Amino acid sequence: MDREDRKEKRNRIVIEDLDVVTATDAKNKFGELLHRVCYDKRPVLVEKSGRPMAVMLDYGEYLKLRRQAEENKPVNGL
Numbered sequence: 001m002d003r004e005d006r007k008e009k010r011n012r013i014v015i016e017d018l019d020v021v022t023a024t025d026a027k028n029k030f031g032e033l034l035h036r037v038c039y040d041k042r043p044v045l046v047e048k049s050g051r052p053m054a055v056m057l058d059y060g061e062y063l064k065l066r067r068q069a070e071e072n073k074p075v076n077g078l
Contacts, residue, residue, distance in 0.1 A: 018055065023048040026056075 019042055026033055026046045033056060036042050043057040057065075 018043050018045040020045045020047060
């Protein structure tokens with residue numbers, strides 16, 4: 001394991017409540033993942049070569065996160 005791999009491993013966040021799939025599986029099973037995310041409300045972490053690349057989450061959850069981010073944003077530098 002080289003230095004960059006060790007650095008990335010240290011910085012990687014462990015998220016226990018996410019299902020993890022490879023990018024290939026996500027491509028091949030997109031409909032199933034979409035159902036899992038939208039109807040079962042289970043977000044999915046997509047990895048490529050063992051590295052986290054994206055998170056699929058329900059649109060309503062995305063909107064909640066956006067609202068929270070906007071509420072926490074400083075107003076006029078305050």
